[in-house]
Amino acid sequence: MSTEPADAAEPGTAAAAEQAPAPPTSVPNPFAPPAPFVPASPSAAGNPFAPPVFGATGPDLVESGAEPARRRRRFGAGALFLTAVLAGPVIGAAVGYAIQSSRPPTPLPALTAPKPTYPAERVDAAALAAAGPPPLNIDGDLRRLLIDRPAGSTDRTDGDGDGWLSAADRAETFGDSEDMFVEMLGNGFRRAATVRWKSGDDTYRVMLVQYVPESVVKAITGMVPSGTSDMDVSKFPGNDESVLLVAKQPYTYARSTETYYYGEAIARKGTVLMTVQVYAKNPVDRAQLEDIAKRQWERLA
Template identity: 70%
Template sequence: MSTESAGATETGAAGTAATAPAAPPPAPTTAPAPTTAPTVAAPAFAPAPPPGAPDLIEAGGVARPRRRLGAGAMFLAAVLAGPVIGAAVGYAIQSSRPPTPLPKITAPRLSYSAARVDPQALAAAGPSPLAIDGDLRKLLIERPAGSTELTVGDGDGWLSAADRAETFDDSEREFTGLLEDGFRRAAAVRWRSGDDSFRISLIQYSQESVVKTITGAVPRSTADMVVSKIPGNTDSYLMTAKDPYHYARSTETYYYGEALARKGTVLMTVQVFAKNPVDRAQFEDIAKRQWEKLA
């Protein structure tokens, strides 16, 4: 009788019993957590950068160079900040001062003289009347017998500033000059005798500018003219050209003569446009008769 247990397994090749393998472990439902990298402590003292290396700033673990303000940016900042700071300081100083009271508004009281005004005394205190007044056309001499009358202005004997300016080459400049010189009015008479044409003008200016106007009427250069005085008037000019001139925008030539004199605020001009050299005797006679009638 055997003493071994019935459930014991026999050893040996023949008697070895095959055992079933264990069931595999279940698959994990979640991925394993990543292993945390070990933290390395920063050194107590960082090594100094080599000379010339740019400064670095760590931002988010990335090293980048440090920005530096240039001289231009600093100068611009100073220029912009200067007025702002100055205005703030000025406002603070002004606001701390007490307000300055404004002076009271005053006006002189109107007063009227109780006494009656003397008309003669009032007229004597006012500006003196013009030396020549009234109708200037009555002060012009009559054209010689047998001559042909030429139209003046609108045909009534009066000359406006525009009519006077049209008798010059540069009409625009002459018109502006007349207005600036205090032109008031003018009267003229014109006629033709043979191949010569004459024009006499009486031009009146304001009292304030008459002296300047008369002085400016005298030509600056008379080298090409024969200059003398109007008989009976030492403060006058009588000029006749030695050489012929050309009409504006024309090849036709003429000999020119002009006489100038002043009576009060009126400038007298006598002009002649001749085909041949001016007859001085005839021209002096016309200028003398006109001056005597004006004076």
């Protein structure tokens, strides 16, 4: 008599029954629409919006919270050229410094300043003065070199009446006084002495103007008018550096409508410029102008 239950199966029957698929409960409809797509849970599949990371073989997904891999930077030709330009001077300076520092120092030449010497004997003051540059050949009081005004004439000396004439007083004797003042200072004006008188209808002015040595030639050149077509130009006897000007036509005074005839004699003695001027109502007496100029020149000589 058997002890196994009546519904007991043979060995392997139960395992076979579990592996055998269950019969379908219904037949699938081939015309049914596909099931809707349901995305996986973010906790299980990671962040669905994370960008893919491309590796050597293809895109790789980045795990949630991980930093994406950075692309390797490549240097172009411009960056390499700039690096060479900047590194070239630095390397050259380093090489030059290394070469120069390894050389022995070059000694500087000795100083060749002459040793001061002093004469053993006493110096003669007269000989020393003679060896130096000569002083101004005309110095002292210029007023003593002026000729005396003729007897019977009226004194009309310019300036303060003491015979000295400043640059401003000298410039006022010209119509364009402002320009003349600037020109005289630029020409090296030093000082001036004058005497002025009136005889009848004629006015005479004798003036000695001293300039610095470097400017006297320029000063006498500027005193000679550039346009002398309306004047008789000559020299007075005994002086080759003189100029004698006598106007052919009358002029008008700067501050009035009165007319006059003009004459002037110019000569230079060293650094002193001599001028003799005449303002006449009638044409200038040339002989009288030459006589005054010659007498003044003889006082300077």
